[in-house]
Amino acid sequence: MNAIQVQDLYKSFGEIQAVQGVSFEVQLGEIFSLLGPNGAGKTTTIALLSTLLRPDQGDALVMGQSVREQPMEVKKVLGVVPQEIALYEDLSARENLIFWGKMYGLRGAALRTRTDEVLETIGLTERAEGRVSKFSGGMKRRVNIGVALLHKPQIIYMDEPTVGIDPQSRRNILDSVVALKDQGMTVLYTTHYMEEAQELSDHIAILDHGKLIASGTHAELVKLVGEMDRVRLSFHPQLEPDLAAWKAIPGIVSITNEDGALSILTPDSNQLLPALFEIAISRGVRITSVEIHEPNLESVFLHLTGRALRD
């Protein structure tokens, strides 16, 4: 059985089509990433799968239960880590965990024991009695994650959990995601950081403007762009918008002007570079930097959409 089976989901807000015909499957025990820039529809998809929103069309099965028809059953198997910190800041860490544990159906000694375990897992045992309002951003994020783990869910959704935190905390979170998988949990992870998706995921789906434009393993996705290198050239002065001369160079699969710099996909960067330099000289522009990247998700996104992932 698939952990999650998404079937042709649609969701609009007025005239904005936030999710358009998204379908994918998440296998049990894997980490599945939804990758895309801001506004791609990742959070809306998570909201649909956690039954916060009702789809306009389509359905999703979570552990075989429909989000449309059996929302309460779906919620029982889910843990959700929202993008924003969703905690009661005037309660302590322990009080937050106890309350949320109750909302997930835990009680009494089992709840108390589990609370202690989660505090240990997130490394906040010593600050358990402290008010959340006094915590640092990283600590709040840890409690935010801890709440989702209390009832030992089979599936956990994590919506951009590393946004706006320091590198060390980020590292901790990424390690903990891997640890969750090791414990047998299925993780649906959304991010706009290509490196995270690359590092963590067994499968990745790329979203853009509400549509799923590609999905597969990292290797499969990278193959979409072939074994292509991405070459980035910066110039002084900045390039004119007209790229006709550059496009004419053989070996260029795709070329875009990113704020006066050239971003090029090519199967063989070594062969291409001399021709690029020649054109630069003939047009009287000086190349100030050259970057050569092996194929990655950034390239894939660029290839599929013509835009950088971080646009």
Place this chain on the structure above:
Amino acid sequence: MIRIFDIVSKDLLQLLRDRKTFLFLLIMPIAFTSLFGFAFGGFGGSSEPRLPVGFLDLDNSQVSHLLHDQLAGSDVIYLKEGLFQNPTALAAQVADEKLAAAIIIPRGYGHRLLLNKPKKLTLLADTNTTVGMSVESETLSAVLRLQSALNAAVIMEQLAGDRAPFDYSLSEALSRWKQPPIRVTETTSSAIHEETGGAATLAHTSPGMMLQFAIAGLLTTAQVLVGERKSRALARLLTTATARVHILLGHYLANFTLIISQFILLIVFGQFILGVGYLRSPAGTALVALSAAACVAALGLLIGVMARSDEQAIIFSLIPMFILAGLGGAWVPLEVTSPLFQSIGHATPLAWALDGFKNITIRGLGITSTFKPALILLGYAVLFFTLAAWRFRRMEV
């Protein structure tokens, strides 16, 4: 120096964008003053300014009729009669405050009064209130005058015989009582010529509510300062070539501008809509208003500097509002409270501000009566500002 005015205009922009500012500084004082005025007939709703007093004559004698006539001619009370069948119903009417009081003449009253051994009249009233005391005083006066006239008539008949028959002497005596040979004439410095309770109440309530809500409105000004600190804008401001004292003065002047604008609007409202006599002495009113605004603005500055969060700003504004309003006499005139309370009340600035306004609106005095209150208010302004400056200097941003 010009930066001070830049800070003033920035603060005023923030304050005027906050709807709570209008609420506390304008809408609430107008609403409350109007409400109080309405409750106490300050708008002249009742055409009958005298106190309604129930009357039940169980004696129905010539003497009781005479007493009735005495009371009916009163300037203080008017009799409501014929509607009640028994004392119980009258008592209920008084209890429900539909009547200020009730007078019941017992059976045999007239006969006993003629014998100079009067029975007691029943008076249903709470004589611990001014209303009750007024009715008691008026009733007693009518009874004593009637008794005096009856006694004189009896004596004249006994001593002068046919020369002064009883009925004639009684009629003459009562006639003379209409213009008694010796009387007390009440005068007052009051600027309110019609001594209705409502007008006097408005003249007290209008400045009271204005001052109370000027303090309540300090929560918005305090929140500007708190917000400036929390958003780190103050820290940024201090990296510019702007001295701390200029920042403080800028905030202070913004507070002052807001409060004096409020006072002007409410004084205009009070004068032209409520009929409170602020403009009897425009200079005096202006002096009190300016010094009160200076004091309240400085208090607002102190609150803004002391508060570390929005919540604290609210608490630090509203608690002083209640304490200062209560102690200062905004709710209940200090004049009717105990001497100890009056002394304590006058340790607070609001009491002096109210004195200043009431000297003009009620006591009808001139500008000289406002010098002392204004001086004291300015003293408070200096005190609050100094404390705020001291705290601001020590504040870590």
Place this chain on the structure above:
Amino acid sequence: MKLLDIAFKDMTRSFRSANALMFMFVIPLLVSGMFAFMFGNLVHGGKFNLPRIRLVVANIDHNAPRLQGGSNNIPGSLHANSLAELVVAVLQSEDMTDLLEVSLVPDADTARAKVDNRQAQVAVIIPADFSRQFADLNRQAELEFYQDPTLTIGPEVIRSILSQFMDSLAGVKIAADLAIDASLDQDYSLVGQVIQRYLEITQLGEDPGKDLLDIHAPPSTQANDNPLARIIAPIMGGMMIFYAFYTGTASAESILTEEEERTLQRLFTTPTPQSTILSGKLLAVFLTVIVQMSVLLAASHLLFGIFWGQLVPVGLVVIGTVCSSSSMGIFINSLLRDSKQGGVVFGGVLTLTGMIGMVRIFAMGAPFASGLGEMVSLIVPQGWAVRGLLQAMSAEPPGNVLLTALVMLVWSLVFFISGVQRFNRRYA
């Protein structure tokens, strides 16, 4: 069970908020305490005692004719050579020392200035020729009573005493006038006889009021025997109701703030039915107001000695107030977009409706206003709560209180149904 968990969580947050505690408990008790302080010194042994009134007297009747018969004929062992001096003697007599603090000034302007400068509360000005005017058949003698217009009770008492004294003199004069009228051929021996006889039979007691009037206070003020409690009770009751409605709305605001904090959405992702979530929050509102009212009722009874009434009527009023305040809070919050709008609502709507509801309390002691005040106050639920509380305090029949409580429950039902419907639509 989850319903109670949510309710308890919300209550915990409420009672940890300094702001909430201030509005729930501190301010009502502070305001009532202030009133107790205001009037406390005036009350001794269950009766009101007025402070001594500062009175200045200016006697400018310097060439007054001597009183006939000298001081010996003056009752009360007062010593005076003229009528003007008699007035001064009366005011300075031992009987008046508890009431008056008398000082003498040389002229009328000085006397009035002392009142204007608030060094005295009343000035009595005996004009020149006062005594002559009194003696003259065809003239009227007038004594000027100049008072601070902001004062009420004190000067009223003095005026009353002075008027009574003047009336007693006037009575003698009138009797004398009648005798003069009846005298034949300028034989005025009748006048002396009449005056003598008149003085014999019109000896007033120390307190004519007690001798001539049988005064009964209205029954509604007898629920609290202590006069201080009689003043404080309506104010405390009004404050309690005023702030119960504040608490109801502030507690219900937690629905909006949770939405902003994103914890409401998170709650919706848990296997907790939405109806349970909302019910739990609504229950918290009711319970918070119950706690507040219970604490205030008990505290005011212990601190100020206020007797609220019998248990059943008071209980009915509490239930009605809790229900109407909580459900009004729910309804108001269902109309708001976010908690930022709450500031305006709390400050404006609640304060205004609260004050309208309390008009009846403000109008107490002003008969011409009370009828109108009661009518106006009943347009808001707070007015019904005040009405119920005053009924309980006046020991009105339980049926009356029940009717008032039922009206409050109708208010509650309307608010509750509207509010819940709106919230359900919002989170559908």
